[in-house]
Amino acid sequence: MVEIRKLKTAKLMKKVMADHFYEIDAAMKAGNPKVAWCTSVGPAELLRAMGFVVYFPENHAAILGATRTATDYIPVANAIGYSPEICSYLTADVGAYLKGFTPLAKIYDGIESIPKPDVLVYNTNQCRDVKDWFEWYARRWDVPCLGIESYVNVGEVTETHVQGIAGQFKKLADDLTAATGNKLDMDKLAETVWLSRKCSDLWKEVLEMATHKPSPLTFFDGTIHMGPAVVMRGTQVAIDYYETLLEELRGWVAEGVAAVPGEKFRIYWEGMPIWGKLRENAELFLRLKTAVVASTYCNSWIFTALDGNDPWNSMARAYTELFIVRDDDYKEEYFIKMKELFDYDGVIFHDAKTCPNNSNCRYGLPQRLQEKAGVPFVTIDGDLNDLRCYSEEQAITKIEAFIEQLGERQ
Ligand code: SF4
Numbered sequence: 001m002v003e004i005r006k007l008k009t010a011k012l013m014k015k016v017m018a019d020h021f022y023e024i025d026a027a028m029k030a031g032n033p034k035v036a037w038c039t040s041v042g043p044a045e046l047l048r049a050m051g052f053v054v055y056f057p058e059n060h061a062a063i064l065g066a067t068r069t070a071t072d073y074i075p076v077a078n079a080i081g082y083s084p085e086i087c088s089y090l091t092a093d094v095g096a097y098l099k100g101f102t103p104l105a106k107i108y109d110g111i112e113s114i115p116k117p118d119v120l121v122y123n124t125n126q127c128r129d130v131k132d133w134f135e136w137y138a139r140r141w142d143v144p145c146l147g148i149e150s151y152v153n154v155g156e157v158t159e160t161h162v163q164g165i166a167g168q169f170k171k172l173a174d175d176l177t178a179a180t181g182n183k184l185d186m187d188k189l190a191e192t193v194w195l196s197r198k199c200s201d202l203w204k205e206v207l208e209m210a211t212h213k214p215s216p217l218t219f220f221d222g223t224i225h226m227g228p229a230v231v232m233r234g235t236q237v238a239i240d241y242y243e244t245l246l247e248e249l250r251g252w253v254a255e256g257v258a259a260v261p262g263e264k265f266r267i268y269w270e271g272m273p274i275w276g277k278l279r280e281n282a283e284l285f286l287r288l289k290t291a292v293v294a295s296t297y298c299n300s301w302i303f304t305a306l307d308g309n310d311p312w313n314s315m316a317r318a319y320t321e322l323f324i325v326r327d328d329d330y331k332e333e334y335f336i337k338m339k340e341l342f343d344y345d346g347v348i349f350h351d352a353k354t355c356p357n358n359s360n361c362r363y364g365l366p367q368r369l370q371e372k373a374g375v376p377f378v379t380i381d382g383d384l385n386d387l388r389c390y391s392e393e394q395a396i397t398k399i400e401a402f403i404e405q406l407g408e409r410q
Helices: 009-030 044-049 057-066 070-078 088-098 103-107 129-141 159-180 186-211 219-225 227-231 236-255 275-287 311-318 328-342 365-373 392-409
Strands: 035-038 053-055 119-123 145-148 265-270 290-295 346-352 377-382
Touching: 009 035, 009 053, 009 219, 009 227, 009 236, 035 044, 044 053, 044 159, 044 186, 044 311, 057 070, 057 088, 057 103, 057 129, 057 227, 057 275, 070 088, 070 275, 088 129, 119 129, 119 159, 129 145, 145 159, 159 311, 186 219, 186 227, 186 236, 186 290, 186 311, 186 328, 219 227, 219 275, 219 290, 227 236, 265 328, 265 392, 275 290, 275 392, 290 328, 328 365, 346 365, 346 392, 365 377, 377 392
Parallel strands: 035 053, 035 119, 119 145, 265 290, 265 346, 346 377
Antiparallel strands: none
């Protein structure tokens, strides 16, 4: 069996993530600074500039998935009316809360629960589920729930879109002040947006290390190392982390170290990770000498539009330009651009049962991509957190057959 190569920086990652959770836990216990919950592609910069510590429930839900506890708690949320068909981040997180469980308590000494928020702040740019999720906690704890209602299925992002969302950002700042007393510091906002932009640029550079042949990292490494880009963008900590990671990756590239020794094929992973099967999937691709070199998922935390000189409009643009917000014409072009950049041989579309928003194989896109750009693809059925929706045997058979076909093409 070939071993998964671990980057040394992974140790630093553990510390950075621990510090993040301890900081929020301490704030909650002391009642200062106030705690804001935020969606993963939500207005984190604004919240930091208003003096909140920021907690990301999707990160918590992914930990429930990765620790394979999610499937135990999803039925608890189903029993109170939250369908097994809706986001399994939402159902796993709410179910775990109702049972008084959090994996954080097992991982971090002294942390007993998820942090109770002073305010919950969403952006529906990714889906409606995040709003429903936050509203459930808002009712439970009687705390304010505020947010941005985004456009969906956007082709070209126009000034009308940008002005509309920028206006909502400004109103959100006023509403946050009214709800919590925290005030916006415009200098701090500019600084936070710059820090976020720097983090985004570094994260992009990390992911583009996989354009090298052989690639020094895979999608499965990306799902781990994306942590700081998700939960700490807008801070110096995230920047320092990616500078360290990049240094190690540059060393690997210089020495020709391959994440997948004997790399023969290069794959693009489209859709959500299957959190409870990351290790198994990483090992499967290792065995098939296939490097999963790129993914829409990891790319979702690249926000090149952010600009500290124009924080409102640039935040509005960055959070509207996201892949998940866009229409299929944009997405097709995006996959073609990614093919040019990463030189992948084919695409695996993960049809995640409970996340139609991040499953792009339901409206003929893979077929059009194949016709237009000759991109071979395979679709696997599964889910991000609900392992009852994933048939491992079937997925392995499909992936093995797909790689065999790629071999015949070569
Ligand atoms: S995008 Fe998908 S996985 Fe993420 S919160 Fe929405 S439904 Fe859940």
